[in-house]
Amino acid sequence: MTNYVIRRLLVAIPSLLGISLILFTVLALAPGDPFSELATNPNIPPEVRANLRESFGLDDPILVRYLRWLAAMAQGDWGFSFASRVDVDTLILQRVPTTLFVIGSSQVLALAIALPVGIYAATRPYSVFDQIANTLAFVGFSLPTFFTGLLFILIFSIKLDWLPFVYRADIPETGWRWYWEHARQAFMPVLVLGLFQAASYTRYVRAAVLDVVRLDYVTTARAKGLPERTVTLRHVARNALIPVVTLVALQMPAVFGGAIVTEQIFRVPGIGSLLINAMLANDTPVVMAVTFVFACLVVFFNLLADVLYGWLDPRISFR
Secondary structure (H helix, E strand, O other): OHHHHHHHHHHHHHHHHHHHHHHHHHHHHOOOOOOHHHHOOOOOOHHHHHHHHHHOOOOOOHHHHHHHHHHHHHOOOOOEOOOOOOEHHHHHHHHHHHHHHHHHHHHHHHHHHHHHHHHHHHHOOOOHHHHHHHHHHHHHHHOOHHHHHHHHHHHHHHHOOOOOOOOOOOOOOOOHHHHHHHHHHHHHHHHHHHHHHHHHHHHHHHHHHHHHHOOHHHHHHHHOOOOHHHHHHHHHHHHHHHHHHHHHHHHHHHHHHHHHHHHHHHOOOOHHHHHHHHHHOOOHHHHHHHHHHHHHHHHHHHHHHHHHHHHHOOOOOOO
């Protein structure tokens, strides 16, 4: 498996290079730049603006700027934020843990709901439980995250006054109180993302289990007298999870996109809010770095899905 992972990482390098080139070109051709506000400021002489643009190489050809950016990235230099006046890698490292915590917790919650509900509904098709689960799933992924987020704020924060609706990274608490306050303020954003993804995953899990439960080896396992629980968990669910793993891996870009909206609603100091603020400020180095991090995460999750295939289905060999 180690050789397989190394080969996949080597294959991912050209993909990431192509993605970075496209992103850099699009951002370079987009209207506006970090010094656009200086052009409207009469107190700044034109020669100062020209010197700043020359020092940062903004007037160089796009290919030259891209190669300079790529060489700096290879050396660990992610650029300098024009808006925050700090290094880009410092900004991202400050925000990534919060985003990964919210997204990771929401995915755990989504799978914890979708797997048992989808499997149980598929083993009892068209029952009352199956119809209720399908109805709730349709309602769940029909409601956008910004609507459910505002609804949760209205109920849990304004009406009941149970939870804070603004996420704070600098909680003035210590010990267990610190963990409790973080759990309280993360409850709503995690629940919004988790329920939205759980609704979609439940439908896919149900469909995958229905395809597997009719196969001959499942009938043979039942004919041998194996308990229904063993048949469902060892012979049905494990094989049905292969397309679900693919779905989860391919859904990661959409999850990060939904996290950007959710972070704006709850003021979560994550990488999504950093991206929005950088786009509003024309902070191109931050936008480029954040989008490239998203691309790396997508490649990583697809690689993780390929590795999980072999664990779920022993017939798959890594060559």
